[in-house]
Amino acid sequence: MxxxxxxxxxxxxxxxxxxxxxxxxxxxxxxxxGVDPNIRIKNQKLAAWYGLLLGGLGVHRFYLGQHLKGSLYLAFSWTLVPVALGWFDAFKTFRMSPFTFQSKYAQRPLTA
Known part of the structure; x- marks a missing residue:
């Protein structure tokens, strides 16, 4: 030990x-x-509001640490498809339980 x-x-x-x-x-x-200081906790309501208001630019995806998806939302923002996807993500996030949200989106920082 x-x-x-x-x-x-x-x-x-x-x-x-x-x-x-x-x-x-x-x-x-x-x-x-019962708190691991290395885990970065995300705010569920903030992520949902980002998806609802700024989902067309992928801000909610960048906030949740999904940089590739955020970049795709940003690249295709001129088509207005990411706006609809952002609204869908926002409503899905609003309906998600806090435990499910944290288990899915809480991140451990990369260690060198």
Whole structure:
């Protein structure tokens, strides 16, 4: 098992320890809260409004991290097909449950 140093006293602790046995310092408060600090959370309502108002330019796709689809919306914006697709995406996003939305669009940043 991997040992992590305590940020307060430096004692080696197991990964699953929540508090340091030496100084009683809390370990990994983000883990205690159930939040992974590396995940980028997206706002569902903002994405839907982007799709409704600026869907013809693909702004909602860029916001959700889908840069290729956003570029296609932007390239074909003169045909007005992306406007209809943006409205469809907006209504689909409004109807989606928050859990489904976050599981589909929450992103982990690329690590080097």
């Amino acid at each position: 991997k040992a992590n140093p305590c940020p307060q006293c430096g004692q080696a602790l197991a990964e699953n320890c929540l508090t340091c046995s030496n100084c009683h310092c809390a370990m990994g408060l983000d883990a205690l809260a």
